[in-house]
Amino acid sequence: MDKELKEECILVFQTTHRTLQAENILKKEKIKIKIVLKPRSITTDCGLAIRFNAEDKDVIFKIIKNNNLSLMGVYSRSGEKWIKL
């Protein structure tokens, strides 16, 4: 699955519960995602984030909006850094 996730992007939520809620909804919509650890450079949290393909961004944003999920942030990887989108 990692290979399929070309350009690395992640969705960050405030709680594990909200992350899993989003994961469940996105999986039902057949979006390719993977649960990963939140990068330490974004937050010192011990929590989880959702990795996804950049090309699915618009679809994912629409699903998040339709399901009233409160997103904390979306980040894209650039070398060793994570840039907030």
Added chain:
Amino acid sequence: MVKKKLIYLDNAATSFPKPEQVYQKMDHCMRNIGANPGRSGHRMAIKADEMVYNTRETIKKLFNISNSENIIFTSNATIALNLGIKGVLQKGDEVISSSIEHNSVFRPLMQLIKKGVRVKFIPCSEDGFLDPDDVEKAVTDKTKLIIVNHASNVTGNITPIKEIGKIAKRSGAIFFIDAAQTAGNISIDVKRDYIDMLACSGHKSLLGPQGTGILYVRPGIELNTIIEGGTGSSSESENQPELLPDKLESGTLNTVGIVGLGAGVDFILKTGLDKIRNRKVFLTIKLLKGLENLNGIKIYGPGDAGKIVPIVSFNINSIDPSEVGYLLDERFGIMTRVGLHCSPLAHKTIGSFPKGTVRVSLGYFNTEGDIDYLINSLKNILKTKA
């Protein structure tokens, strides 16, 4: 003496046995998914997270809760009640409660009275019924919280929560129910019944294991915390996170227990709450009929299976309830609970304080044969004690 069969009639203390899937899921979880949810982020921890998440989603369906993040796991109903009561109330606040409360509500309130909270305990009828009209008369625009027992663990009498919920909504008070004896027994819908907060145990009629409890807090109600600590989230902050469930769930969760609770609630949803309720009403009718025919019996509560959860308290002649309980267990292998049932207030209300009663509480897995055997055993005790 002939070795007797064992009959468990103490389901209001904790249900036994549990559905087979509860044992299986817990065993599987403990052997294969032993990691700490919300902490480490490796595959096993994520699996544990998912199992906890799935249980919240299952419970959400049973109570018609909109968002499962408003479901908090606790170690029992008492902790859930304390988190809720002490999270809402501050010095000077006014509370309405009733005279059938269990000590898990009564004692926290008595403690808060010492700290300047004012509590009105509405008297209930002699059969343990809380009349919504009496709540209506007591409520003022200063009432911060109305907390009532949804069904007494002594008489089984079901409180008309929807009517009381309406009163709370009109007055602006928070409506909090102690559903320890009703969750999994009768239908509860947090929207239909105007419930702002609900506390219950996971190990009674929800059929989960001991060490599990639930607190539901409606969105928009911000509780003060009485326990702070590690949540796995916002670790950089000195302060407790504000979001649920993390805010009220510090420390490692009882993952195995929660998985068992999920399996118990799943059993209820798949079997159908109506079917479970009908079965228990059927057994309760048989129990009441059998008891009514005994000489010298005094049955407490309304004596109507439709108005109670499957709990019946009684005394026979002037025999000490402890002796009846002892003889049932020792001679016949029947397990009941005698005494005050942690509810001295309720026993004062129904006139059985301080002696208490013999309490029989039925579960979904009890049979008609169990009830016949109980009644015959009581007849036998009456004969020998006469």
